[in-house]
Amino acid sequence: MTELSLQAAQQVLGSQPFSALLGARLTAFGGGAATLEIGVREELRQQNGFLHGGVLAYAADNALTFAAGTTLGPAVxxxxxxxxxxxxxTGRTLSARAVVVHTGRRQAVARCDLYTVDEEGTETLCAVAQGTVLSARTA
Structure with a gap:
């Protein structure tokens, strides 16, 4: 399988209205890995001032799926x-970094570490995720 380019993957992300609403951007893509970033802004926080858990879950979901797409193909x-x-x-940026840990013919398993990055560039691990991604050609 020929891998998609980072630019092609960014176009796929850009075509997702919800991703555009959150301001998500794909900063790395290829070789069984992907990184998705979101700038933290007031509208994405919950009542205590922290980034909403749903935003973290979205970032994990998309990062896992993009990473798996590098090994399964674009239809996942x-x-x-x-x-x-x-x-x-907390911080100024959320960075979701996913890597594929296993790929079969029809599915891949990936892990994602989610970090926040503060004003000084210090990263803090705030969540971890693991998921299964299916090839849409066989779904």
């Missing part, structure tokens, strides 16, 4: 994922 769907929140997400 999330089969399911779980996320564990480690600490409240």
């Amino acid at each position: 769907l999330t089969g399911g994922f779980s996320i564990q929140y480690i600490r409240p997400a």
